[in-house]
Amino acid sequence: MTPPHRQTPSQTVGPFFGVGLTHASQSVMVDERTEGQRIRIEGTVVDGAGATIEDALVEVWQANAHGRYRHDLDRGPAPIDPHFVGFGRCPTDASGAFHFDTVKPGAIHAGDGRRHAPHLNVTVFARGMLVHAFTRVYFEEDELDADPVLAQVDRDRRATLVARKSRSEAGRVVYRWDIRLQGDQETVFFDA
Amino acid sequence: MIRVEIAKRDWRIHPPYLHEPYASTIRRAPRRALVPLEPTLSELTGPAFNDDSVRPEDADLTRVPGASGEAIGQRIYVTGRVLEEEGRPVANTLVEVWQANAAGRYFHKADQHEAPLDPNFTGGGRCLTNERGEYRFTSIHPGAYPWRNHHNAWRPSHIHFSLFGTSFISRLVTQMYFPGDPLLPLDPVLGGVPEEGRPLLIARYDHDVTEPGIALGYRFDIVLRGRSQTPMESR
Numbered sequence: 436m437t438p439p440h441r442q443t444p445s446q447t448v449g450p451f452f453g454v455g456l457t458h459a460s461q462s463v464m465v466d467e468r469t470e471g472q473r474i475r476i477e478g479t480v481v482d483g484a485g486a487t488i489e490d491a492l493v494e495v496w497q498a499n500a501h502g503r504y505r506h507d508l509d510r511g512p513a514p515i516d517p518h519f520v521g522f523g524r525c526p527t528d529a530s531g532a533f534h535f536d537t538v539k540p541g542a543i544h545a546g547d548g549r550r551h552a553p554h555l556n557v558t559v560f561a562r563g564m565l566v567h568a569f570t571r572v573y574f575e576e577d578e579l580d581a582d583p584v585l586a587q588v589d590r591d592r593r594a595t596l597v598a599r600k601s602r603s604e605a606g607r608v609v610y611r612w613d614i615r616l617q618g619d620q621e622t623v624f625f626d627a
Numbered sequence: 628m629i630r631v632e633i634a635k636r637d638w639r640i641h642p643p644y645l646h647e648p649y650a651s652t653i654r655r656a657p658r659r660a661l662v663p664l665e666p667t668l669s670e671l672t673g674p675a676f677n678d679d680s681v682r683p684e685d686a687d688l689t690r691v692p693g694a695s696g697e698a699i700g701q702r703i704y705v706t707g708r709v710l711e712e713e714g715r716p717v718a719n720t721l722v723e724v725w726q727a728n729a730a731g732r733y734f735h736k737a738d739q740h741e742a743p744l745d746p747n748f749t750g751g752g753r754c755l756t757n758e759r760g761e762y763r764f765t766s767i768h769p770g771a772y773p774w775r776n777h778h779n780a781w782r783p784s785h786i787h788f789s790l791f792g793t794s795f796i797s798r799l800v801t802q803m804y805f806p807g808d809p810l811l812p813l814d815p816v817l818g819g820v821p822e823e824g825r826p827l828l829i830a831r832y833d834h835d836v837t838e839p840g841i842a843l844g845y846r847f848d849i850v851l852r853g854r855s856q857t858p859m860e861s862r
Contacts (some may be wrong), residue, residue: 442636442713443799445801453735484674549667560800563649563655617657
């Protein structure tokens with residue numbers, strides 16, 4: 436059945452999105468009052484030839500440290516943190532690198548009774564991408580085998596969705612997670 | 628408890644990742660099949676920006692804060708509604724736009740096109756839709772500009788749009804084109820869209836939006852993935 440209005444087709448963000456996508460541009464998603472374990476997630480966006488992409492845009496959406504999304508559809512019982520929204524936006528730099536300073540999200544109770552391991556939801560935009568890509572990033576130390584979304588991903592591709600601890604500094608844990616648009620290690624992207 | 632569902636991305640009308648006439652897709656298009664994911668709370672939620680940080684003057688691209696002059700170019704109004712597929716308006720959602728100036732040059736360090744910058748034009752704007760899902764910008768008609776995709780390649784005049792909608796998977800980035808532009812059939816970015824979808828990206832000239840002595844009016848409606856809510860028996 437075709438609905439009365441058709442979806443507006445997607446187009447590439449192009450190379451000059453910095454002119455317009457500045458509002459809410461934030462790779463720092465916390466302030467000193469935000470609850471939870473400080474983390475940084477850093478990585479690069481890489482194309483099919485292994486070249487870093489200097490004009491990509493990465494956005495993230497995540498729950499707070501208690502596992503609660505700041506949104507009407509999440510009706511608890513985990514508490515809202517008034518000092519955390521959960522949205523981040525970071526353009527890649529000249530070396531293709533991005534980073535987010537945030538807190539580690541709690542596990543999500545998805546309403547259907549299933550528990551999702553802590554993760555961030557991620558969108559990737561770039562010149563040369565006519566439609567943005569949608570994915571998730573998990574954390575290596577968590578119990579991932581029981582996650583209902585990872586369970587749908589081929590076991591040999593799951594590693595592309597897992598951030599690895601690289602170091603600790605100044606009270607935070609730094610994770611490494613690269614996004615590969617093509618190639619042997621192509622990141623798993625979802626049709627959600 | 629309420630069960631919320633959101634329509635799938637309609638791949639009959641969205642471009643594929645790989646569209647070889649647009650050369651940059653060749654190394655940047657994901658090649659593996661997307662993994663189907665039934666939306667959960669993570670996908671059905673998303674950021675809201677209905678705060679005080681969007682100011683009315685952000686929707687007027689013809690003036691730069693702190694400068695007294697006005698952008699050079701054919702002044703235009705661009706207005707429309709943001710809807711879901713079933714026709715429900717999307718209220719209080721952030722609409723962000725960016726475009727080249729009248730000479731076809733972006734206010735961006737990576738744009739090396741030898742066309743003049745306009746000191747009274749940066750080309751970025753934003754607004755929130757009202758309760759009826761309507762947005763409205765004041766701007767100038769953007770110029771066409773050359774790019775290196777193929778011999779004698781010129782992008783048709785366009786305005787970039789970014790929208791969020793009600794969930795993280797209703798996110799949409801697109802481009803609005805102008806009716807009657809002779810470059811439209813030659814453009815591999817628009818050409819990546821299946822034929823039936825291309826007219827949806829071309830604004831309509833609307834003489835009722837045009838204001839006497841001030842600006843030409845264009846109408847561009849944007850449709851995001853539909854959402855349905857049904858009450859569920861509580862268990």
